[in-house]
Amino acid sequence: MQNEENNVMEKIVSLAKRRGFIFQGSEIYGGLAGAWDYGHLGAELLNNIKSSWWKKFVSDREDMYGIRAAILMRSEVWEASGHVAGFADPMTECAKCHHRFRTDQLDAEKTDGGMKCPDCGGALGESRQFNMMFSTKIGAADDTAATVYLRPETAQGIFVNFKNTVDAYHPKLPFGMAQIGKAFRNEITPRDFIFRSREFEQMEIEYYIRPETWEVQFEYWQNEMADWMKSVGMDMSKVHVLDVAPEDLAHYSKRTVDFEFDYPFGKKELFGLAYRGSFDLTNHKLDYHDEETGENIVPHVIEPSFGVDRAFLALMISAYTEDEMNGETRAYLKLAPHIAPVLAAVSPLLRNKPELVEKSRAVFSALKKEFGRIAYDDNGNIGKRYRRQDEIGTPFCIVIDFDTLGENPANLDTVTIRHRDTGNQERVAIAELITFIKSKITA
Ligand code: ATP
Numbered sequence: 001m002q003n004e005e006n007n008v009m010e011k012i013v014s015l016a017k018r019r020g021f022i023f024q025g026s027e028i029y030g031g032l033a034g035a036w037d038y039g040h041l042g043a044e045l046l047n048n049i050k051s052s053w054w055k056k057f058v059s060d061r062e063d064m065y066g067i068r069a070a071i072l073m074r075s076e077v078w079e080a081s082g083h084v085a086g087f088a089d090p091m092t093e094c095a096k097c098h099h100r101f102r103t104d105q106l107d108a109e110k111t112d113g114g115m116k117c118p119d120c121g122g123a124l125g126e127s128r129q130f131n132m133m134f135s136t137k138i139g140a141a142d143d144t145a146a147t148v149y150l151r152p153e154t155a156q157g158i159f160v161n162f163k164n165t166v167d168a169y170h171p172k173l174p175f176g177m178a179q180i181g182k183a184f185r186n187e188i189t190p191r192d193f194i195f196r197s198r199e200f201e202q203m204e205i206e207y208y209i210r211p212e213t214w215e216v217q218f219e220y221w222q223n224e225m226a227d228w229m230k231s232v233g234m235d236m237s238k239v240h241v242l243d244v245a246p247e248d249l250a251h252y253s254k255r256t257v258d259f260e261f262d263y264p265f266g267k268k269e270l271f272g273l274a275y276r277g278s279f280d281l282t283n284h285k286l287d288y289h290d291e292e293t294g295e296n297i298v299p300h301v302i303e304p305s306f307g308v309d310r311a312f313l314a315l316m317i318s319a320y321t322e323d324e325m326n327g328e329t330r331a332y333l334k335l336a337p338h339i340a341p342v343l344a345a346v347s348p349l350l351r352n353k354p355e356l357v358e359k360s361r362a363v364f365s366a367l368k369k370e371f372g373r374i375a376y377d378d379n380g381n382i383g384k385r386y387r388r389q390d391e392i393g394t395p396f397c398i399v400i401d402f403d404t405l406g407e408n409p410a411n412l413d414t415v416t417i418r419h420r421d422t423g424n425q426e427r428v429a430i431a432e433l434i435t436f437i438k439s440k441i442t443a
Contacts, residue, residue, distance in 0.1 A: 009264040034190030034198030044341035069157025096122025176207035201308035208299035235318035252279035333393030
């Protein structure tokens with residue numbers, strides 16, 4: 001079982017590179033650990049994940065305010081939030097090979113209770129706290145330079161704009177603020193492909209509530225998070241809710257739930273939901289003036305937090321499928337139409353027949369104008385094109401053949417649509433194509 005699982009991970013990593021979803025960062029110079037570059041298909045898939053999130057949690061709601069804060073933030077922000085003092089992981093270094101490890105991730109059995117290096121067997125040094133924030137200097141002259149931090153979470157960019165948002169829009173409680181953006185953590189051991197990187201993306205919501213409503217709101221947001229996961233096609237049989245034990249909770253949190261996912265390398269965190277009380281607004285000395293009652297209160301906060309890259313990985317794992325079709329094994333990504341990087345591929349049955357090519361280009365242009373994520377594929381024979389599109393998760397392959405041109409008059413101006421998951425084909429009129437495809441996009 002373990003081997004099979006490792007195998008799946010290898011296949012996904014290899015597919016991701018071969019088909020241009022994800023490359024190692026700075027690869028031609030030997031790679032940069034913990035940094036990943038998304039190629040065209042990866043960038044499209046990421047955009048679809050983010051758009052679906054933004055639509056559900058921002059555009060479709062009346063009580064949510066989007067924000068796009070700067071990545072560089074003043075050090076005072078991170079002093080107030082507690083990150084300068086406490087955003088650290090325990091680290092130990094091998095005296096012999098100098099590899100560094102997260103003390104809390106060492107396998108006690110393989111490391112003699114955390115004393116021996118898992119790589120070379122050398123002696124591990126004493127554990128010390130390592131702050132994971134990346135810092136840099138602002139300004140040209142060194143002496144006047146001020147330390148600023150690359151944000152390790154998008155959340156603080158939201159909190160520091162609480163007052164600006166309230167002053168600009170006068171929202172009534174409860175309301176939320178949402179942000180999608182990069183976060184940076186100097187992870188001691190980046191690993192497991194894009195699961196733990198040093199540069200990654202987050203989608204976070206800070207939802208401001210009256211304190212007495214926290215339990216109802218917590219439950220509501222937990223359901224909302226699960227609804228979104230289902231809607232993007234996450235394999236929910238692999239998702240588990242872990243109620244973080246009281247002794248493991250951050251001191252300000254009354255409740256935290258981790259959504260864990262069965263990755264091939266183990267059950268690990270996918271997303272988190274935390275009840276943060278008034279911790280952040282109090283630290284930034286912010287409060288809320290209720291214009292109706294005249295009172296000033298410090299709202300409490302429910303925080304649903306999503307990692308974009310972990311969502312990407314969990315979706316690839318959920319979608320990766322192998323089956324037999326026409327006596328051959330095939331691998332394909334069973335991605336939902338609104339998430340797949342390519343929605344449909346248009347092909348002429350034969351690429352050396354100008355009438356077919358002309359018609360195909362016309363169908364392609366019309367669909368491309370409407371949907372954007374449309375490919376034109378005339379490489380190799382039809383069977384090969386299907387395999388290639390299956391592998392990247394394209395739900396529909398549209399083929400223009402001689403019937404389209406009227407060889408069989410009953411089929412004039414119709415095309416073949418071949419469905420990725422079943423291999424089934426049906427004929428659809430060109431005039432109906434846009435409506436047909438739209439009807440298949442369910443979210
Ligand atoms: P972990 O315990 O795995 O380090 P965390 O509890 O520190 O994660 P949070 O601080 O709650 O993570 O961050 C919110 C979300 O950001 C996580 O649920 C995850 O989806 C994502 N995330 C956090 N760290 C990373 C990372 N190094 N690489 C990719 N995504 C990350």
